[in-house]
Amino acid sequence: MQSSKQSTNSFSSSLGAIMAAVGSAVGLGNIWRFPYICGKYGGGAFLLVYLCFAFGIGMTLMLSEFVIGRRSLHTPVKAFESLAPKRKGWRYVGVLGLITCFFILAQYLVISGWTVSYFFDAITGRLATMGQNATAISDYFNGFSTSALRPVIFLAVFAVLTAIVILGGVQKGIEAVSKVLMPVLVVLLVVLCVRSLTLPGASKGLEYLFSPDFSKLTAEGVLAALGQAMFSLSVGMGVMIVYGSYIPVSDNLFRTSMWITASDTFIAILAGVAIFPAVFSCGMEPAGGPGLTFCVLPSVFNSMGGVMGTIFASIFFLLLGIAALTSAISLLEALSAWLLETLRTHRWIATLVIIVAEIAVAVVVSLGNGVWSDFHITGITIFDFVDRLNSIYLPPLGALGTVLFLGWVLPSDELRDELSNQGTLRAVYYPAVRFIIRWVAPLALLVVFVSSLL
Numbered sequence: 475m476q477s478s479k480q481s482t483n484s485f486s487s488s489l490g491a492i493m494a495a496v497g498s499a500v501g502l503g504n505i506w507r508f509p510y511i512c513g514k515y516g517g518g519a520f521l522l523v524y525l526c527f528a529f530g531i532g533m534t535l536m537l538s539e540f541v542i543g544r545r546s547l548h549t550p551v552k553a554f555e556s557l558a559p560k561r562k563g564w565r566y567v568g569v570l571g572l573i574t575c576f577f578i579l580a581q582y583l584v585i586s587g588w589t590v591s592y593f594f595d596a597i598t599g600r601l602a603t604m605g606q607n608a609t610a611i612s613d614y615f616n617g618f619s620t621s622a623l624r625p626v627i628f629l630a631v632f633a634v635l636t637a638i639v640i641l642g643g644v645q646k647g648i649e650a651v652s653k654v655l656m657p658v659l660v661v662l663l664v665v666l667c668v669r670s671l672t673l674p675g676a677s678k679g680l681e682y683l684f685s686p687d688f689s690k691l692t693a694e695g696v697l698a699a700l701g702q703a704m705f706s707l708s709v710g711m712g713v714m715i716v717y718g719s720y721i722p723v724s725d726n727l728f729r730t731s732m733w734i735t736a737s738d739t740f741i742a743i744l745a746g747v748a749i750f751p752a753v754f755s756c757g758m759e760p761a762g763g764p765g766l767t768f769c770v771l772p773s774v775f776n777s778m779g780g781v782m783g784t785i786f787a788s789i790f791f792l793l794l795g796i797a798a799l800t801s802a803i804s805l806l807e808a809l810s811a812w813l814l815e816t817l818r819t820h821r822w823i824a825t826l827v828i829i830v831a832e833i834a835v836a837v838v839v840s841l842g843n844g845v846w847s848d849f850h851i852t853g854i855t856i857f858d859f860v861d862r863l864n865s866i867y868l869p870p871l872g873a874l875g876t877v878l879f880l881g882w883v884l885p886s887d888e889l890r891d892e893l894s895n896q897g898t899l900r901a902v903y904y905p906a907v908r909f910i911i912r913w914v915a916p917l918a919l920l921v922v923f924v925s926s927l928l
């Protein structure tokens with residue numbers, strides 16, 4: 475049974491699995507969140523803490539999801555059910571994960587739509603016409619992102635694109651696309667880095683990013699590092715359970731997780747090097763999030779002048795679109811695979827149902843940022859509410875459920891079996907991994923979650 479499912483529904487190789495998972499992990503978080511919070515909380519000092527969390531905890535969370543996925547060969551809800559048939563309640567960890575995926579994808583569609591729209595604005599020279607007029611640029615962004623029609627059209631286009639990849643299947647869709655897009659992303663990023671580093675005064679940006687300032691590393695910064703490590707590695711929502719079920723049985727899961735974590739971190743750092751030297755070079759203030767991407771950077775590109783500005787702006791928005799697409803693919807795959815398994819229907823029906831539902835919710839999120847911005851949930855707009863759910867509240871809970879399940883519910887032989895591939899690998903790291911899963915990760919996640927409520 476196991477081998478037949480693995481042959482039809484799995485990545486063809488270890489490299490394919492790594493590319494797909496890196497595609498999931500590398501997203502908006504790497505490009506607009508990491509560089510900014512790194513600078514804000516002490517540069518090199520923050521980086522040090524981030525590396526410890528990413529490799530110590532984030533990577534272990536990813537490994538845990540891979541173990542659950544590959545062991546069960548099921549999607550999130552059934553995975554928990556089948557591994558602990560007598561303790562049905564754990565299936566809700568899977569349910570929570572899918573809900574998180576659903577909301578993250580809705581938000582991703584909106585922002586990816588903005589990215590596609592800006593890519594067209596860049597390549598057609600429309601962005602360039604605004605020059606370095608900060609007011610004009612931010613007025614344009616506010617006008618566009620709060621308008622009713624244009625963002626909706628672009629989010630739908632992006633959603634259809636994502637669905638087409640999913641319809642291609644695990645190997646010919648997800649894996650094939652990731653194997654092409656990930657190298658392209660790195661090349662584009664390197665081109666931007668070279669441009670950024672050769673601008674006058676670039677060193678100030680590097681200083682902002684890397685020079686360690688322990689006085690800026692507050693408790694808040696330490697928590698931000700942990701939250702960012704988890705968000706950036708796409709853990710806590712079951713996506714890696716689904717990808718784990720596609721990883722070949724002979725694959726060394728520990729090594730695979732390490733490669734993914736290293737690549738994700740490397741790309742986040744490269745993004746910082748591509749962005750901040752350029753920002754400082756033209757005398758702008760550093761920022762993160764949409765403000766950085768859609769207001770600060772267009773002005774930076776325009777300062778490069780004429781054709782050069784147009785070229786680099788186009789490269790940047792293409793890069794951002796690629797990063798977002800491969801993340802959206804993994805989210806849609808997790809949801810579609812779950813529906814496919816639950817309803818036992820065709821892949822295209824499952825994908826169609828999910829994407830239509832996603833577009834509907836994404837339209838609400840988009841309008842919540844504009845026309846409906848007066849409508850508030852817990853005092854904030856729908857858009858901000860979804861953002862908080864996705865980045866602060868839901869993922870730590872899902873991750874907590876996952877490690878508690880693996881550390882305390884599943885018999886320990888199962889973890890050892892998966893890490894050592896049924897005893898064929900030595901897996902010397904097993905005791906350390908188990909200790910982190912049972913103690914370190916749950917405590918850290920609890921702290922993150924409780925502090926998010928304060």
Ligand code: TRP
Binds near residue numbers: 498707708709711713
């Ligand atoms: N890792 C993505 C980023 O850095 C964001 C993200 C979080 C994500 N969870 C996910 C992407 C699940 C895909 C699937 O931007």
